[in-house]
Every structure is written in C-alpha cells, then in structure tokens.
Amino acid sequence: MLEKEKVKEHVKKRYGEIAQRECTSCSSSCCTSDCGTPPQYIAWKLGYNPSDIESVPEESMLGLGCGNPVALASLKEGETVLDLGSGGGIDVFLASKKVGENGKVIGVDMTQEMVTRAQNTASEHGYSNVEFRLGEIEALPIEDEIVDVIISNCVINLAPDKFKVFKEAYRVLKQNGRLMVSDLVTRGELPEDVKNSFDAWAWCIAGALEQTDYLDKIKQAGFKDVKVVSQKPYTIDLAPQLRGKIVSVQVEAYKR
Numbered sequence: 001m002l003e004k005e006k007v008k009e010h011v012k013k014r015y016g017e018i019a020q021r022e023c024t025s026c027s028s029s030c031c032t033s034d035c036g037t038p039p040q041y042i043a044w045k046l047g048y049n050p051s052d053i054e055s056v057p058e059e060s061m062l063g064l065g066c067g068n069p070v071a072l073a074s075l076k077e078g079e080t081v082l083d084l085g086s087g088g089g090i091d092v093f094l095a096s097k098k099v100g101e102n103g104k105v106i107g108v109d110m111t112q113e114m115v116t117r118a119q120n121t122a123s124e125h126g127y128s129n130v131e132f133r134l135g136e137i138e139a140l141p142i143e144d145e146i147v148d149v150i151i152s153n154c155v156i157n158l159a160p161d162k163f164k165v166f167k168e169a170y171r172v173l174k175q176n177g178r179l180m181v182s183d184l185v186t187r188g189e190l191p192e193d194v195k196n197s198f199d200a201w202a203w204c205i206a207g208a209l210e211q212t213d214y215l216d217k218i219k220q221a222g223f224k225d226v227k228v229v230s231q232k233p234y235t236i237d238l239a240p241q242l243r244g245k246i247v248s249v250q251v252e253a254y255k256r
Contacts, residue, residue, distance in 0.1 A: 085155025
C-alpha cells in the first residue's frame with residue numbers, strides 16, 4: 001500500500017498545478033490535465049444547472065467534482081456552511097447566495113494555490129460572506145460546533161483516512177447540523193494496481209471506498225439518519241476497465 005503522506009503530497013502537487021493553469025477546465029474523473037473544454041460545459045455535466053453556472057465567476061469553475069451538493073443541501077438564510085476541499089470555490093460561491101449576507105461560507109483546502117485562487121476570485125467579485133482557509137479536512141482549522149451545514153464535492157475520497165474526516169466533520173457541526181456530500185464510491189474491490197497508483201489517487205479513483213464501507217464510516221463517526229439520496233454510474237475516461245465499478249453518490253447525514 002502507498003504511504004499516506006506520499007499520497008497527500010502527490011494529490012497536493014497535482015491540484016496545485018491545476019489551480020495555476022491558464023485554462024479553467026478539466027474533462028474527467030475529478031480532474032485530468034486536459035484543457036480546452038469550456039468550463040461551463042463541464043460544470044453542466046457535473047450537475048450544475050445553467051442558472052448556477054451563470055451566477056458564479058468563471059474562474060471558480062475548474063471542472064472538478066462529481067455532483068452539485070449545494071443543490072440538495074436545502075441551505076437557509078443566515079446559516080454557516082463549511083465546504084470540505086473547496087478548490088476554486090464554485091460551491092462556496094453558490095452557497096453564499098443561499099445563506100445571504102447574514103450567513104457565512106467557509107472553504108477549506110489543503111492546497112495553497114487553490115486557496116489563493118479562490119481568495120482572489122472572492123475579492124475581485126465582491127463576496128463579503130465567504131472565507132477560505134488552508135488546512136486538511138482530516139484536521140480542520142475550524143472551531144467546535146460552529147457550522148450548520150457541511151458540503152463537499154468529490155474530495156473526501158482523496159483523503160487517506162476518511163474516518164478522521166467524518167469525525168472532524170462531526171466535531172465542527174452544531175447539534176442537528178447536517179452533512180451533504182457528493183463523492184465517488186465503488187461496487188466491489190478495485191484492482192491492486194489501481195489502488196497503488198498515485199495518479200489514480202489524484203483522479204479520485206484509488207481512494208474510493210466500497211459504498212457500504214463509506215456509509216459505515218459516517219455512522220461510526222457519530223452521524224445519524226445516514227442515507228444515499230441519489231446515485232449514478234460514473235464514467236472514467238482514463239480507466240475504461242473500471243466502467244460500472246465507480247458510482248457517484250450524494251449522501252446526507254445528521255448530527256443528532
């Protein structure tokens with residue numbers, strides 16, 4: 001098995017490079033190095049509707065993710081939202097419009113280049129109710145019980161220790177707070193050569209857990225009412241041998 005720290009460093013390097021590219025779109029499996037596809041088209045394929053796409057800065061759309069967690073999070077005015085692995089900030093900016101000027105959205109990302117890019121975008125477009133922090137989702141730079149809603153878009157599968165991620169999510173949520181994440185899970189075991197590939201980790205493949213295992217880790221962290229609210233097969237251009245084995249899910253859970 002690959003060492004956890006080496007996995008983190010490889011993923012951090014890959015997404016740092018993505019954040020600094022002049023082009024603003026990726027085309028497959030969390031992100032490949034392919035540029036040239038309009039970012040609005042990639043966002044639409046990932047599950048964002050046209051009004052979502054038009055309402056956020058284009059530079060926040062990097063073609064990353066596997067769903068649209070904001071659409072299912074039922075965000076309310078005045079809520080505090082945390083985005084785990086906020087990347088270019090698309091979900092933070094969408095959420096900021098939902099919670100309004102009395103609410104707040106915090107994005108946490110482990111890649112300095114992503115945080116800097118999102119901070120610059122927020123400043124340039126006048127977002128006053130958002131904040132981006134550098135940190136790992138396995139050790140969140142967030143105080144206890146200050147968050148109403150946690151969202152995440154195809155990022156938890158990148159973390160080597162997912163139980164730690166869910167424990168941290170539970171810690172920072174208020175009582176009755178909710179978790180709404182989009183992520184990739186598997187149907188059955190992945191081949192060993194895939195699990196031991198640094199590139200497959202960065203493509204959001206190697207770190208994906210079997211669906212039952214993924215849900216069990218959320219429950220073990222203390223969450224209640226854990227359920228999959230939607231799911232669909234996920235096509236991976238870079239790994240055709242895995243067709244049918246990877247599923248994009250949207251999972252909901254509560255801190256009771």
